[in-house]
Amino acid sequence: MNAEELRLPLSRTANERLHAMIPGGAHTYAKGDDQYPENLAPVISHGRGAHVWDIDGNRYLEYGSGLRSVSLGHAHPRVTEAVRRELDRGSNFVRPSIVEVEAAERFLATVPTAEMVKFAKNGSDATTAAVRLARAATGRPRVGICADHPFFSVDDWFIGTTPMSAGVPAATTELTVAFPYGDLAATEELLTRYQDEVACLILEPAAHTAPSPSSQLLPQPPAGRSPQSGGDPTPGYLAGLRELADRHGCVLIFDEMITGFRWSEAGAQGLYGVVPDLSTFGKALGNGFAVSALAGRRDLMERGGLRHSGERVFLLSTTHGAETHSLAAAMAVQTTYAEEAVTAQLHALGERLAAGVREAAAAMGVGDHLVVRGRASNLVFATLDENRQPSQQYRTLFLRRLLAGGVLAPSFVVSSALGDADIDHTVDVVAQACAVYRKALEAADPTPWLAGRPVKPVFRRLA
Known part of the structure; x- marks a missing residue:
């Protein structure tokens, strides 16, 4: 042909x-x-x-199956069998299912750098929840996004920065500021310029991750990585970013929608050994089934819970966030990754x-x-x-x-x-x-x- x-x-x-x-x-x-x-x-x-x-x-x-979500292949037998087992047991109830307990335990065992987890259906909800949580914890309005990573959320705080900003108030977009990947000096300059205003730094922890299908990589690699780096950050970059976030009192968020599982079962944070305050997972987590996760430090995550004395944060509350068959798919994916390397x-x-x-x-x-x-x-x-x-x-x-x-x-x-x-x-x-x-x-x-x-x-x- x-x-x-x-x-x-x-x-x-x-x-x-x-x-x-x-x-x-x-x-x-x-x-x-x-x-x-x-x-x-x-x-x-x-x-x-x-x-x-x-x-x-x-x-x-x-290739790129399901926008990188189907990493085990379509209709993978271990995943589909796990889903089938739940379908006849009901998918959604008025109270949490025991599957939610099992899925959370499995996730936190897979990603040991996180202390709590909350599931949702898509990546945008998880990243936006992370941003809201960071703003609540710091009392600061601005969001620092990595300018070299093409997508974080469908919500206004990010979409307002793209060419498709119609419908987003300028006042919202003005609260989002950008820093370049791999450039600690420029990031520090940004944090100093907006001293005590930046709630969080959010980035994909690796480079060359998720350009949209018709975008084009530049022929020369941007700062912070070498031509042969394969997307890995230069040594010390993520640790330096961790130190900057700590020194300036902002929350460090890793968007692991793509790096989760593809870099290691525990994500890029597990591979590179730098622990963010919050991280978000999705895509490969369900092998095509709709499931995402917000994970992170207990003291931050619990602000969206019931066991604290502070002001409540509306973190994630989704009707279908804990569908039993999607959580079963996620557990089967994690088991398959671990047992089959x-x-x-x-x-x-x-x-x-x-x-x-x-x-x-x-x-x-x-x-x-x-x-x-x-x-x-x-x-x-x-x-x-x-x-x-x-x-x-x-x-x-x-x-x-x-x-x-x-x-x-x-x-x-x-x-x-x-x-x-x-x-x-x-x-x-x-x-x-x-x-x-x-x-x-x-x-x-x-x-x-x-x-x-x-x-x-x-x-x-x-x-």
């Missing part, structure tokens, strides 16, 4: 139906059809393991894939233009033009060729369901894509290979 022969008539019709009823045509902007080449946005029928099938009957190897599997698969892609790109003469970066368990790629600048047009060309080869890859984030044969097939498809990439570079114009408009960034002011 080649890109010219790939037709998705049923998916195209389904996309029109989606747009007619759902703003953006998807319930997550990163899944929108604007993130894919025109008329080549497959609508999924089902998935199993590392493969998904679209409604047109095409099968794809899938899943994190090590993800790294081994990612290393094999990264090496193969780099070798294929170099062999086709585009090694400086198709750039693979990130920790092996969380690979992203950038497509650079003839001037080595990030290019949405070259990304479109590349995605078209991958889709034609049966590879659905908004990123190269692996799941443990992939096998060596899957990686080899992906590399073969990448090599074919790179041959076309080279032709476009030689012509200094990828337009003839696009067959439509280029893909677009998620965060943009106009539709």
Whole structure:
């Protein structure tokens, strides 16, 4: 099959139906059809393991499954069996279920740097709860966000800082200030400028984590990491940030939505040995089932509880936050990671894939233009033009060729369901894509290979 022969008539019709009823045509902007080449946005029928099938009957190897949430592969037997056991027992009650006790105990055993945990359904609720808790504990209004990390929450305190800030009052946005990843001096300057005003510093503890599917990494790594760092912070950075937060009296929050489990079962904090005051987990925690977590120090977390004498904080109170089957899924995921060394599997698969892609790109003469970066368990790629600048047009060309080869890859984030044969097939498809990439570079114009408009960034002011 080649890109010219790939037709998705049923998916195209389904996309029109989606747009007619759902703003953006998807319930997550990163899944929108604007993130894919025109008329080549497959609508999924089902998935199993590392493969998904679209409604047109095409099968794809899938990367970045469920926006990085399905790290064990679709319909993983240990997870689905744990869910099935709970389905006939009821999913939601007027009082806590014993499953909530078991899930909390399992989580705190997996992430021993945390003392208490509260579950929710999505990452935004957890990060916003962390911010609210930090503001309550410090009595300060401002939120310090890491400028180099692309997403923290759908809520106003973060979305107001993006190009999609419509509907967010300027007064709210003014309370959010930014610091650069890896630059302790700049962060200290920020904390000094807003002395006694910054409630918290929130960041993903590693770099190269979660660019939106159509964003582009810069060809040179930002401050605080080396070209070969794989997303790891430079030695001493996180410890230095911990010291700054302590000295300036603000709360340190690690957003571990992506680094949780993919870096280690205990997250990046477990790998790097720096303990935040609060941390948030999600994505891989449920292997596709809706569950997230806010965890942290007892004295902070208990402010949202009943066993303290201070002013109460409305921390997290969600009707579906403790659905029994989602918590069962989370426990099964944690057990599988521990017993089957899943994190090590993800790294081994990612290393094999990264090496193969780099070798294929170099062999086709585009090694400086198709750039693979990130920790092996969380690979992203950038497509650079003839001037080595990030290019949405070259990304479109590349995605078209991958889709034609049966590879659905908004990123190269692996799941443990992939096998060596899957990686080899992906590399073969990448090599074919790179041959076309080279032709476009030689012509200094990828337009003839696009067959439509280029893909677009998620965060943009106009539709």
